[in-house]
């Protein structure tokens with residue numbers, strides 16, 4: 001049977017996440033120092049607490065949580081999430097999903113017809129770009145500075161696209177400790193974007209897996225919170241929050257908050273695709289929050305990661321040539337390097353692999369045809385201090401040789 005002959009049109013042309021392929025391509029290199037992946041450190045997983053909660057939940061609430069659950073998500077978890085975030089929401093304004101990935105898929109599925117435009121950041125998270133692509137959206141990227149997407153570029157892009165008769169469906173934003181760019185939107189930029197999007201009727205999809213991983217400085221309210229508190233009442237923002245980088249990506253728990261009518265349609269997609277998220281995992285997260293374990297846990301993660309970020313920043317400062325620039329985030333798990341224009345990070349990736357260092361070339365984080373080749377992403381949460389020291393030094397040597 002030749003299944004490939006029977007694949008649907010979109011399946012035949014669908015792209016996979018190149019990051020997984022790139023990471024896999026270096027898997028068999030012994031002693032490789034990898035700054036490539038986007039994994040949280042297993043040292044931050046709350047093993048003991050989760051082990052006790054899984055046992056407790058299955059023993060005491062098994063007849064409920066081993067059964068099929070509600071497609072909109074566990075009501076007990078929703079109640080705890082609202083308390084945690086301090087919102088008075090109706091349960092219908094929230095859906096629990098299997099990771100942020102599914103929430104983003106449902107949101108996009110609800111809004112996009114083939115050829116509709118999604119505005120995204122340049123660069124943006126590849127995992128989401130391939131989802132947009134699989135749903136046949138036309139992704140148009142907007143350049144960023146250290147405060148977020150540049151307002152004039154946003155306005156120009158919207159004007160041009162609308163003049164071309166394009167249907168702009170939404171703007172996709174990663175607000176804090178951006179993956180891959182490492183930046184955090186300033187409060188002013190958040191407000192300017194919200195005002196502009198209200199005036200121009202462009203919904204915002206806010207993908208927020210990292211805001212609670214803040215090691216330094218003051219947190220900035222999410223787009224969702226700013227829209228709710230300062231532009232009220234508006235439901236222009238749908239915020240997706242994931243527990244992947246907080247409790248562990250294997251749990252696959254995330255949630256989305258937004259307009260009731262839109263959430264209802266997202267639930268309807270979830271019903272068709274997966275029926276319900278993992279009910280045991282949902283209840284475990286609910287009990288984790290109910291027992292008040294989250295605050296101390298987040299503090300532990302931030303304390304654990306802070307020296308790794310600092311180490312990478314120190315090593316970059318020590319070794320990199322002056323023509324290389326990088327973001328200096330106050331949290332998250334990534335840094336973004338900008339190299340001189342004539343250096344191609346795709347080529348550097350191949351050379352670096354031979355020197356047993358790995359990263360993700362920046363070109364992978366742009367929609368096709370809109371790439372920049374002199375950028376790269378470094379992860380600092382999956383290596384030891386020694387590896388950071390050695391890896392950054394090797395990378396700097398390679399760059400110096402090219403300059």
Ligand SMILES: Cc1ncc(COP(=O)(O)O)c(C=O)c1O
Nearest residue numbers: 038099100101125179242244254
């Ligand atoms: C910006 C962004 N969005 C979404 C995801 C996927 O999250 P989840 O594991 O909740 O599906 C990631 C994971 O790295 C991410 O960085």
